Amino acid sequence: MSKIREKWTNCTRGLGFRIALSVGLILLASYVVFIYLIVDVQQRFYLDQIVREAARFSSAVLNSTYSNMLHDDPESTRSFLHDIGKQESVSDVRIYNHDGLVKFSNHPEEVGKTVDIKSEACLTCHSEDKPFSEVAKDKRTRIHYQGKDRILGMITPIYNEKSCFTASCHVHPEDQKVLGVLDMKMRLGRFDAHIQSLVIKVVLIGLGTFIAVLGTIALYILFRVHRPVSRLQQAMQKVSAGDFSYKTPVESKDQLGELATSFNLMRDQIRRRTYELIRSRGEYKNLFEQVPCLICVINEDFRIVRQNTHMASLFKGGVGMHCYEAFKKQSEICEDCHAVKTFAKGEKFAKEHCGLDVAGQDANYVSYTSPIFDEKGKVIYSMLIAVDVRDRVKLEHELRVSKDFQTNLIENSIHGIIATDESGKIAIYNEAAQRLLGYEFHKAIGDVELQKYFPKQFVEMIFASQLGKVLPETRLVEQEAAIYSSEGEAIPVRFSGLILFDRGKPVGSVGFVEDLRNVKRLERDKQASDRLAVVGQTVAGLAHGIKNIIQGLEGGVYVVETAIEDKDSKLMDRGWSMVKNNIHRISDLVKDLLAYSKERRPQYESTDPNILAEEVCTLFEIKANEKSITIERQFDPNLGKMVNVFLDQRGIHTCLSNLVSNAIDACEMAQKKESLKIVVRTIEDNEGGVIFEISDNGSGMNDETQRKVFSSFYSTKGNRGTGLGLLVTSKIVAEHGGEIYFESAEGVGTTFTIRLPYGHKPSAESESSPTVMPLESTDGKQIA
Amino acid sequence: MPKKILVIDDEPDVLIFLGTLLRKNGYDVCEAEDGVEGLKKVIDEKPDLVCLDLLMPEKTGIKMYREMRKDEELKKVPVIMVTGFSTSPIGYMDFKKFIHHRSIPAPEGYIEKPVNKDELLKAIKQVLGE
Structure with a gap:
């Protein structure tokens, strides 16, 4: 029962029901008024017709009785009225005289009776105490009930006419205006039945139309209003309950359809935003937990309200503890607390701290405090984000130690260490370099005249690297060179240099300078x-x-x-x-x-190496020809054009003579006796200098002999050699600052090479210091 | 029948000198310029004595001596070493090695350069048991 009531209540609450109800009531009222008006008009129309008919009928009766009256024939009148009274529609028909006495009637018993002037038939005219002369037609009629029937009464006055008062009977005087009244009563039974049937028909038609219209409207409302609205309502309830799966169907293009479309859009937006909200909430939570920082939220009492897991993993603290307890195991607030400032000013602050971690070790961290406001703008919490900088502090320490170590290393190095920065300025200049070169420290630092500190070759490398050129070599290893000191002294040094790169980009250079003055001495x-x-x-x-x-x-x-x-x-x-x-x-x-045995300095003079070589070739030509050995000359024409070649002609002549003589001997000792050949070459050295090469295709040397080539008194020539020739040759070459080496294969031949620098001008009094050659060169050649 | 002596030396001067000296003193002389030739002649000529120079090209005197001493037949041939080793810095090391080589018996006699004629003849006579 209650269920039905609830349903009913729900139903009556519905917009559709209310619209239907309103429309129904308005329609019903309209119908009632409409039916009433129609019936009323009809009724009046028919009544008017009946009245007019009654009037005509009364006139006809009067006219019919006129001659009877004039001829004073009451019997004919009586019979006439009796006949008329027999008609079904006529209830009564009577004639009164002036005094209200019934003279004729269809009911013979009424004749001779006087009618009370206050009866309903008389009141029509006599209400004003005085009989009227003429009455309006509508005032002559009256309707009253006779039993169950409605009766229309019509009074027709009988006026005095000339024929009446001039008639022979002289009954009526001339001054009497009204002689009597014809009272005609007609039954309204048929008329009422007609009206009743009319009312019933109209009401029935009206009721049918009403139901049809109301039904149509109700159906329209049900399908076009109630159902979409119910669905919207349902959808809204679901959305409000957090269920976004339901999509309202759009069934029409009207406002409700638009409403449904808008609602769906709104639902989508709400759904998207809700999901975004959920996701971002999740992200923030994740961020809070996973960010590699320590995060905690502290209240005004400096108690931790919330903290992330990183925080718990590094510091022994928890929600409810004071932050200074958690971070530093202190019982008091930190002296330099910046959370206080954040609470007071509502701004962010940061500072580096040193706390104690879970293991009780020093833990450096940088903490940032930022305010969290309530809706009134008051700072209610401070978010403390701490970044663990233990590694950085440790690295800083290590870096400092390492830097101190390096600085010590550089400063206390017995070799000069000079480095340039990216812009090519001197950045490092140690004490040894200062001792060696003599430039003061504060003048050297920032100096850009690198040629004062480095050999020319290395300076060129630095410049080339700064210009972004690709260097074939980025380092110089143990190069011997001369650097001029601040006092102009040429200091022999062994120099190692390195262009420094960082990811392919030159960032500076460093040079190591070893003083060779003592070594040279x-x-x-x-x-x-x-x-x-x-x-x-x-x-x-x-x-x-x-x-x-x-x-x-x-x-x-x-x-x-x-x-x-x-x-x-x-x-x-x-x-x-x-x-x-x-x-x-x-x-x-x-x-x-x-x-x-004689120590002598080379006597340098301008020399054409080709002419020198030619002299030696000519000298040995005859001897060689005797032994069927050809001497072939391969001279570099470039060398003949040079003017800056300075050699000790006598010394080099001796060297070449020794080598050519040896070559001839080697050819003599060879197994084969044909096409023996000695090739004398001169070559311009790319590194600056002259190269003499004497090749033979003679006997060559075995390993043992090769080892002893430059030993004193070693000879393979028996009593013909002194064993000093190559020793003398290598000595002269060394005096020139050159080098001598050979390649030999037993039975194939030998090539001796002398490499000489261009030498000095005779005027230059510089000291000649023969280069000390390493025992074995990199290409495996044996070197004197 | 004169005794046959094989002289081995890389220097022609020495060969001429020793050849002349030994022929003059009634010996039959054959000569060789290096160790290879010397070893060949020891086998071919079957000398009664070998005068061997220690420092020579091709096969040195030391190598040749070792080979002679390893051979069953040749090791019976007496050898007199003729050398300047005692003062030459190069030869000295070789000689040291040679002397300390226990498995090889020392030569029957040796004399130093420059060769003293009487000393050489005396040593030859001693070795040949004359």
Whole structure:
């Protein structure tokens, strides 16, 4: 029962119901008024007709009785009225005289009775106490009930006419205006039945139309209003309950349709925003938890209201604790607390702190406090974000230690260390460099004249790197060079330099300068002492060599003596040639010894290396030709054009002579005896200098011989060699600051190479310091 | 029948001198200029004695001596070393090695350069048991 009531209540609350109800009521009222008006008009129309008919009928009756009256024939009148009274529609028909006496009637019993002037028939005219002369037609009628029937009464006055008062009977005087009244009563039964049927028809039609119209409207409202509105309502209820899955169907293009479309749009927007809200809330939560920072929210009492997991992993604290307890294990607020400032000013503040972590170790962190406002703009919380900077602090410490170490290393290095920054200015200049070069520290730092500090080659590398050129080499390794000190002294140094790059971009350079003055002095001393030692050793070797020569001489003398004794002239020749040979050997030995033992400076003079080489070739041409050896010349024409080549002509001539002579000997010793060839080459050295190359395709040297090539008194030529030739040659080359090396393969041939710098002008009094060659060069060639 | 002596030396002067000296003193002499030739002649000529120079090209005297001593036949041939080793810095090291090589017996005699005629003849006579 209650369910039905609830449904009813729901139904009556519905917009559709209310619209339908209003429309129904208005329609009903309209119909009622409409029916009433129609029936009323009809009724009046018909009544008017009946009245007019009654009037006509009364007139007809009067006219019919006129002649009877005039002829005073009451019986005919009586009979006439009786006949009329027999008609169904006529209820009563009577004639009164002036005094209200019934003279004629269809009911014979009424004749002779007087009608009370106050009866309903008389009141029509006599209400004003005085009889009227003429009455309006509508005032002559009256309707009253006779039993169940409605009766229309009509009074027609009978006026006095000339014929009446002039008639022979003289009953009526001339001054009497109204002679009597015809009272006609007609039944309204048929008329009422007609009206009733009319009312019923109209009402029925009206009711049918009403129901049809109301039904149509109700259906329209039900489908076009109630249902979409209910659906919208339902959808709204679902959305409000958080269910976004329901989509309102759009069934029409009217306002409700638009409403549904708008609602769907709204639902979509709400759904999107809700999801966004949920997602961003999740993200913020995730951020709060996962951000690699320590985050906590503190209230005005500095108690932690909320904190993330990182916070809990580093500091032993929790919600409800004071922040200073959690971070620093303090019982008091920090002296330099900036959360206080955040609460007071509502602004962000930051500071680096050192707290104690869960393990009780120092934990450096940078904390940022930012205000959280309530809706009135008051700071209610402070969000504290702390970034763990332990690693940074540790790195800073390590960096400082490392930097101190490096600074110490640089400052206390026995070698000069000079570095430039990105812009090519001197940035590092240590004490050793200062001692070496003499420029003061504060003047050197920031200096851009790099040629004062670095060898030319390295300065060019720095400039090239600054211009962004691709360098074939980015470092110089142990290059020997000269740098001029502040006092103009040329200091021999061993220099290593390095262009520094950071991700392919030059960021500076560093040079390591080793003072070679002492080394050079020692080297010179050593060379001198070496020469003395060699001379000392030489005495032993010399004794051996001289012994051999003496042997030869003694032998020669013995052979000569024997030949004289035996008179053997052939033996005589052999003996004598032995004597001569050995005297020649002594001479050679002495010459080489002198050349080797004497310390002499090269006598530089402008030289054409090609002419020098040509002289040597010409010198040995005849000897070589005798032994069927060709000397081929391959001279670099460029060298002949140069004017700045300065060599000790005598020294180099000796060197080349020794090498060509050796080559001839090697050819002689070769197994093959054909197409023996010596090639003398001159080449312009790309690194600045002259190269002499003497190649032969003679016997070549075995490993053992190769090792002993530059040893003193080593000879493969028996009594023909002194074993000093190559020693002398290498000495002269060293005096020039050049180098000598060879390549040889047994049975294939040997190539000796002398590489000489261009040398100095004769006027230059600079000290010649022969370069100390490493024992083995990088390309595996043996070097003197 | 004169005894045959093989003289091995890379220096022609020495060969002429020693050849003349030994022929003059009644020996049959054959000569070789290096160790390879020397070893060949030891086999071919079957000398009674070998005068061997220690420092020579091709095969040095030391190498040749070792080979002779390894051979069953040749090791019976007496050898006199003729050398300037005692004062030459290069030869000295070789000689040291040679002397300290226990597996090889020392040569029957040696004399230093420059060769003293009488010393050499005396040493030859001693080795040959004359």
